[in-house]
Amino acid sequence: MPQDHIVLVGFMGTGKSTVGKLLSRKLGWEFADTDHVIEETQGKTIPDIFAAHGEAYFRQVESDILRQVLSGKRAVVATGGGAVLSVENRRLMREHGFVAALIADAKTIVNRVGQDRNRPLLQGNTEQKVLKLLDERKHAYDFADVTIDTSLLDSEEVARRILMSRQKWMSRA
Numbered sequence: 001m002p003q004d005h006i007v008l009v010g011f012m013g014t015g016k017s018t019v020g021k022l023l024s025r026k027l028g029w030e031f032a033d034t035d036h037v038i039e040e041t042q043g044k045t046i047p048d049i050f051a052a053h054g055e056a057y058f059r060q061v062e063s064d065i066l067r068q069v070l071s072g073k074r075a076v077v078a079t080g081g082g083a084v085l086s087v088e089n090r091r092l093m094r095e096h097g098f099v100a101a102l103i104a105d106a107k108t109i110v111n112r113v114g115q116d117r118n119r120p121l122l123q124g125n126t127e128q129k130v131l132k133l134l135d136e137r138k139h140a141y142d143f144a145d146v147t148i149d150t151s152l153l154d155s156e157e158v159a160r161r162i163l164m165s166r167q168k169w170m171s172r173a
Contacts, residue, residue, distance in 0.1 A: 004074050005097030006166060009141055011134060012081040013112035014102035015150045015158060020078035022159045030075035034083060037065050046080075063089055070096040084140045094143060098166045101144035102158065106130050108151040145169050 006023060008016040017033050024031035035046060038061055042049055049058050062083055069077055070092055077097065083089050093099050104112075110127050141147065146165035150158050 005070060006076045006162065007070075007093045007097040007099045008076070008078045008102060008162075009084050009093065009099060009144060010081065010102035010150075011104070011109060011137065011141075013109040014081075014104045015155060016078040016102055018155045019102065019150075019158045019162070020076045022155050023162060024076040026159060026163070027076065030073060031078075032069045032072075032075050033078045034062060034065050034069060035078075035080045037069065038062060038080075041065065059086065067092060081137075084137075084143070090143050098169055099144040099146075100162045100165065101141035101147040102150050103141065103147060104149060104151040106134055109134070 006020075006027075006029075008020050010016055020033065021031055023029075038049070038058075039045055042061065044052065046058070049061070059082065062080055063086055066077075066079065066083060066089055069075065079089075079093070084093075106127070109130050113126070113130075146162065146169070148158055148161050148165075153161075
């Protein structure tokens with residue numbers, strides 16, 4: 001059933017993990033961060049997976065983990081920023097949950113992730129890489145049931161807006 005999960009999608013640094021943990025506490029649901037599940041199952045950090053096997057391998061593992069998490073019990077699921085690049089992943093998310101896209105402006109994202117060395121796609125000039133990836137993914141999150149700009153909101157307000165939007169969505173279903 002679609003309401004079994006709340007799935008958070010969005011670019012890195014938009015608050016998916018922080019908001020996801022908050023939502024799971026508020027709802028009394030499980031919380032799954034697909035990036036953390038990947039690291040646990042692979043026994044390596046994401047940068048190490050990228051270095052050893054490449055992005056294509058990582059994306060396949062990411063899809064497998066997403067399928068596994070969405071087939072489990074009710075949860076708030078925070079996905080990796082690129083999980084939406086797969087048509088199959090987007091279909092799974094829509095089929096198994098209410099999808100909330102978290103967005104933020106480039107400056108906010110750079111401020112949030114600029115010093116994080118655990119992001120292999122941002123190695124080098126962080127601002128330049130963020131701008132390039134944001135441009136490449138500008139429509140990647142359009143499939144979501146709701147989109148929330150987290151640039152100027154705290155995590156409590158983002159969570160509140162997701163829950164309100166989900167309630168409206170469920171009343172229409």
